[in-house]
Amino acid sequence: MSAPPMSVTRDQLLSVLDSYVHPLIGRGLVAAGAVARAEVQDDTAQVVIELGFPVQGISADLAQELGAKLNAELGLIAELAIGKRIDTHGARANLQTLPGIRNIIAVASGKGGVGKSTVAANLALALHAEGARVGLLDADIYGPSQPRMFGVSSARPTSPDGKRMNPVPAHGIQTMSIGYLVDEDQPMIWRGPMVTQALGQLLNETIWDDVEYLVIDLPPGTGDIQLTLSQRIPVSGAVIVTTPQEIALLDAKKGLQMFRRVEVPVLGIVENMAWYDCGDHRDYIFGQGGGERMAAQYGVELLGQLPLSTPIREQADNGQPIVVAAPDGEAAQTYRQIARRAAAQLAYGTPAADFPTIEISDD
Structure with missing residues (x-):
């Protein structure tokens, strides 16, 4: 040589x-x-x-x-x-990783109507587009929307043994939702314990196949499902979705603080409906820069900003989320940037152990 x-x-x-x-x-x-x-x-x-x-x-x-x-x-x-090389991150020492799942990313919002489910669906698809093996769990038991967003609302999961379920494949990712098990117009009139039990069954009785990122679409708020997920399940990190509106930000801040209290790293904030494109100018219908200010206030990353967009809404309604329907478009590329930033923050950002331990009183 x-x-x-x-x-x-x-x-x-x-x-x-x-x-x-x-x-x-x-x-x-x-x-x-x-x-x-x-x-x-x-x-x-x-x-x-x-x-x-x-x-x-x-x-x-x-x-x-x-x-x-x-x-x-x-x-x-x-x-x-x-x-x-996707390693497992963020699971607290007292929680075991789940079979077939390396990392769990919870997508949360403080209030409804901010587009959290749309963001969760497109985030999962963006991670897949970036080359990852991805699953999506629809944890909104009362209002499951992911089956329709993925165009598989009539699908039913199969079972190899009558006890466990195979995830429903859709657009290249593995999905599971209570919406696959009940009629679309059937209300879930359940109290909290039944809801958390259903979430546990959907998560633990699904045969996830080497999922590098499981994206969980949480219901809005900081109630039973959020606490059950964050305290009993090895969540690797959380993404907070908000609009720039002050009312939405107030509730989003509560969601962020909840995850910090239970030592789940907040990977960043997605500001949805940040503006409406009027052609020659942007109209900031819900205010301007709220997500950016919140990110700065709490020392977390602003993962990205997305517009209030008719195509994004239409494609979600049609079962073809924008990342799939228009993969080369600006919105899809923004979602892919958000996915890379969230996954990079999970791999290289501040681990949960660096957050102060805060005791939550039962009083």
Whole structure:
């Protein structure tokens, strides 16, 4: 083997790789544990990068940037492979991970009507579009909407043994909802304990198949289901959905504080219905910048802002969420950015252990 240009060593190669700080990671690639292989052979750097979040939407740009950097600083030709390695994150020490599920992301809102279910559906589909194995659990027992949003409202889950259920496949992801088990117009007239029992059955009796991210669409509020989920289930992180309206923000803040109290990391805030595009200008119907101010106030990330959009609403009603219906459109690309940011925050952000422990009194 001949010596590489300028006698480049592996340590020099690793040093250059660690000097590259991607904004979604916030630290060098070596420090982030993302360098799976780094070798110098002749005039070529052979590098394998494995990031802790799905990277399909950014892998080409990342490879180009790294290749240019290695060539400029070391004079090497780069043979780069960019992939993902999704580990399990955020589960508290007293909670066991669930079979077939690596990470659980709860999508919550303080109040109804802010588009939380639409965000949950498109977030799940965006994670899938980025290359992840994804499941979606519709935890809104009283008002399940995901079967219709995914165009499978007439589906019924199959069972291999009469005890467990196979998830219903839809648009490439694994889904489960109480809506698959009852008629669409049948009301669920249940008290709290029955609702939490139903949630536990839907989660634990579904045969999830190596799901890297299970997105859970929570009902609005901070009641029984939210507390059951956060205290008994190994939730990896939460995404808070709000509109810019002050009334919505008041309730969203309560939801955020609830997750912090039970030591579930808040991955960030999605500001939905942030504006309406009038063609020549934006009309901020529900106010402006509320989600951004809330993110700054609580020290969390603003994952993204989405418009009040007729196509987003229509496609959800038609069973073809916007990420599927118009994958190259602006809204779908925004959802994919939100998905990458949330997953990167889960992999590299502040862990739950760094939050202060707050005792909740039974009084």
